[in-house]
Amino acid sequence: MMEIESNKPAANGVVVGGLSPLSETLWRETTSTEFVGDVSARLTWKDLTVMVTLSNGETQNVLEGLTGYAEPGTLMALMGPSGSGKSTLLDALSGRLAANAFLSGTILLNGRKTKLSFGTAAYVTQDDNLIGTLTVRETISYSARLRLPDKMPWSEKRALVESTIIEMGLQDCADTVIGNWHLRGISGGEKRRVSIALEILMRPRLLFLDEPTSGLDSASAFFVTQTLRGLSRDGRTVVASVHQPSSEVFELFDQLYLLSGGKTVYFGQVSEAYEFFAQAGFPCPSLRNPSDHFLRCINSDFDKVKATLKGSMKLRFDASDDPLEKITTADATRALIDFYRTSQQCYSAKEKVDEISKVKGTVLDSGGSQASFLMQSYTLTKRSFVNMSRDFGYYWLRLLIYIVVTVCIGTIYLDIGTSYSSILARGSCASFVFGFVTFMSIGGFPSFVEDMKVFQRERLNGHYGVTAFVIGNTLSAMPFLIMITFISGTICYFMVRLHPGFEHYMFFVLCLYASVTVVESLMMAIASIVPNFLMGIIIGAGIQGIFMLVSGYFRLPNDIPKPVWRYPMSYISFHFWALQGQYQNDLEGLLFENQSPLLPKIPGEYILVNVFQIDVARSKWIDLSVIFSMIIIYRIIFFLMIKISEDVTPWIRGLIARRRMQQKNGTQNTTVAPDGLSHSPSLRTYVAKRGTAREKK
Numbered sequence: 132m133m134e135i136e137s138n139k140p141a142a143n144g145v146v147v148g149g150l151s152p153l154s155e156t157l158w159r160e161t162t163s164t165e166f167v168g169d170v171s172a173r174l175t176w177k178d179l180t181v182m183v184t185l186s187n188g189e190t191q192n193v194l195e196g197l198t199g200y201a202e203p204g205t206l207m208a209l210m211g212p213s214g215s216g217k218s219t220l221l222d223a224l225s226g227r228l229a230a231n232a233f234l235s236g237t238i239l240l241n242g243r244k245t246k247l248s249f250g251t252a253a254y255v256t257q258d259d260n261l262i263g264t265l266t267v268r269e270t271i272s273y274s275a276r277l278r279l280p281d282k283m284p285w286s287e288k289r290a291l292v293e294s295t296i297i298e299m300g301l302q303d304c305a306d307t308v309i310g311n312w313h314l315r316g317i318s319g320g321e322k323r324r325v326s327i328a329l330e331i332l333m334r335p336r337l338l339f340l341d342e343p344t345s346g347l348d349s350a351s352a353f354f355v356t357q358t359l360r361g362l363s364r365d366g367r368t369v370v371a372s373v374h375q376p377s378s379e380v381f382e383l384f385d386q387l388y389l390l391s392g393g394k395t396v397y398f399g400q401v402s403e404a405y406e407f408f409a410q411a412g413f414p415c416p417s418l419r420n421p422s423d424h425f426l427r428c429i430n431s432d433f434d435k436v437k438a439t440l441k442g443s444m445k446l447r448f449d450a451s452d453d454p455l456e457k458i459t460t461a462d463a464t465r466a467l468i469d470f471y472r473t474s475q476q477c478y479s480a481k482e483k484v485d486e487i488s489k490v491k492g493t494v495l496d497s498g499g500s501q502a503s504f505l506m507q508s509y510t511l512t513k514r515s516f517v518n519m520s521r522d523f524g525y526y527w528l529r530l531l532i533y534i535v536v537t538v539c540i541g542t543i544y545l546d547i548g549t550s551y552s553s554i555l556a557r558g559s560c561a562s563f564v565f566g567f568v569t570f571m572s573i574g575g576f577p578s579f580v581e582d583m584k585v586f587q588r589e590r591l592n593g594h595y596g597v598t599a600f601v602i603g604n605t606l607s608a609m610p611f612l613i614m615i616t617f618i619s620g621t622i623c624y625f626m627v628r629l630h631p632g633f634e635h636y637m638f639f640v641l642c643l644y645a646s647v648t649v650v651e652s653l654m655m656a657i658a659s660i661v662p663n664f665l666m667g668i669i670i671g672a673g674i675q676g677i678f679m680l681v682s683g684y685f686r687l688p689n690d691i692p693k694p695v696w697r698y699p700m701s702y703i704s705f706h707f708w709a710l711q712g713q714y715q716n717d718l719e720g721l722l723f724e725n726q727s728p729l730l731p732k733i734p735g736e737y738i739l740v741n742v743f744q745i746d747v748a749r750s751k752w753i754d755l756s757v758i759f760s761m762i763i764i765y766r767i768i769f770f771l772m773i774k775i776s777e778d779v780t781p782w783i784r785g786l787i788a789r790r791r792m793q794q795k796n797g798t799q800n801t802t803v804a805p806d807g808l809s810h811s812p813s814l815r816t817y818v819a820k821r822g823t824a825r826e827k828k
């Protein structure tokens with residue numbers, strides 16, 4: 132096959148594929164590939180079939196033999212009834228298919244096979260996962276710092292942010308917060324535009340949008356679509372799935388890809404679709420919105436609706452002259468699919484695909500971040516800190532509750548003293564502080580799940596890596612945790628009058644800080660496995676309940692059954708180490724009254740060994756350092772869990788799906804995913820997982 136190098140720089144300068152001056156400057160500055168002139172994206176797909184394996188081992192073709200192309204400067208509408216495969220086609224094209232989906236056929240970007248996930252193409256999902264406490268301008272500015280090159284001066288970054296705000300028509304709400312459960316913010320349509328703004332900030336050449344207008348009123352939907360049209364006119368390739376667009380919105384699209392049951396019903400110019408349907412025998416009635424008519428022809432749910440009609444309603448349908456009312460939609464769809472196969476549109480689409488595929492154009496570099504790791508970590512830390520300080524539910528509420536609870540502890544154990552009865556009281560006070568007070572930290576889990584949603588969106592679009600996120604989250608939370616534990620620890624220490632002395636005070640608050648941070652880290656690790664906030668809290672509470680049981684208070688260390696509970700559970704429990712350290716910290720060096728004043732006083736060391744069964748040979752500072760190392764271990768687990776869910780889990784799921792399919796069919800499946808396309812994380816699985824969390828909003 133002859134390869135043609137596209138758009139070589141012309142004699143009088145470079146040919147730039149219809150870019151605005153701003154886009155051109157940015158692209159030249161940020162691209163690390165050699166600038167060969169045309170940086171536009173031409174996407175083609177040929178004989179694209181996607182097969183999914185279901186849990187019973189059955190397979191289902193979700194897409195069947197689709198052929199089409201998307202060109203720069205055009206806005207394509209992907210339409211079809213629910214379940215027709217629109218999202219699957221978007222996923223397949225953007226390299227985000229679920230692990231149980233297998234793809235055959237060829238997808239080429241500028242005539243080359245390219246892995247499209249993680250930033251090469253921008254993908255705007257249906258969910259607007261944004262940080263509610265930030266204003267629109269802040270949201271876009273942080274995103275700019277996270278992704279634009281460090282060496283680009285801030286004035287230029289700001290200019291880009293401002294131009295993006297104007298491009299998306301967000302000037303009026305630029306300084307309004309996005310909004311969350313307690314902050315009233317911008318409207319749904321504006322949120323949608325912010326989500327799109329974040330993805331167009333880096334001026335991607337290829338933009339996918341999953342139902343950008345769903346849930347918006349007609350004016351907002353029109354505005355969003357008009358903006359998309361503007362973006363396409365800037366030389367970008369824009370593909371958007373749409374649900375039931377109004378006639379004004381529909382007219383803004385250039386091309387239409389109509390799907391039904393995973394098959395092509397129509398692919399071509401929007402302007403020719405009207406004629407196509409008329410030729411196929413299904414002309415659009417004069418007073419009907421064309422897009423409604425097209426969907427009406429192919430939506431088999433209408434057959435079910437008609438079957439339930441009775442009496443006059445049925446007669447009304449039967450008396451109509453619309454040819455659609457005479458046959459079932461299933462028959463109409465079949466007729467249209469057959470008609471398309473032999474149509475001029477199908478023929479010219481195939482020709483065009485072959486023509487575009489032959490041209491080996493620019494290798495588009497990943498549109499992901501250009502910022503350094505340090506810049507990303509710094510920006511994420513700052514952004515997360517700002518969010519935590521503005522979100523009342525993140526730490527402020529916890530501080531309030533911690534103060535209330537520690538004042539309660541302080542009044543109940545007020546001035547504990549060194550009487551005989553204070554020995555057990557000191558034990559139970561420490562056990563309550565390090566058991567229940569630290570346990571209350573799971574209250575921050577819902578906010579953290581919200582953070583994770585933003586992270587997932589940004590991660591999948593290649594904005595930054597997992598390490599930068601973990602660093603940002605750890606550092607930004609630190610001042611708040613120090614504040615909460617030092618304030619509540621100080622109240623508790625001085626009201627109860629625990630062992631006097633600065634060193635003892637410091638140990639107590641540091642131990643409280645370390646324990647609360649371990650709980651946070653544990654909850655983060657849980658969030659990476661169970662991103663549902665209710666399930667996460669239940670699991671976190673269960674784990675901590677077990678840890679508390681083996682802490683050495685409810686059952687003395689030597690009495691804890693050795694297998695499992697003593698070894699290894701008590702050693703894994705941070706409560707165990709906290710109590711071992713705090714008991715030493717509190718009792719060592721004190722003398723306690725005996726049962727009778729005639730009997731000698733009891734030294735704290737004696738109580739530690741004989742009552743609480745504490746290993747006094749080990750320094751309390753070692754106990755504390757074990758808790759600190761647990762923080763690091765849990766953060767590493769968190770990091771690994773994200774990595775595993777990104778790389779290993781899809782691979783295993785794919786393997787299981789393949790096995791199931793083989794067992795069912797008894798044959799080796801020959802459908803393979805080219806370039807590991809199906810191995811990238813599925814956005815839809817991620818969106819589905821978070822559906823429940825979204826409902827709570």
Ligand SMILES: Nc1ncnc2c1ncn2[C@@H]1O[C@H](COP(=O)(O)OP(=O)(O)OP(=O)(O)O)[C@@H](O)[C@H]1O
Nearest residue numbers: 183193212213214215216217218219220229231232
């Ligand atoms: N990974 C998968 N595993 C099992 N079934 C799948 C998978 N992906 C898609 N499907 C099935 O394929 C069909 C098409 O799904 P898809 O979400 O692409 O449709 P859609 O046109 O986007 O629908 P909607 O408009 O409702 O979002 C559905 O019946 C869906 O259940």
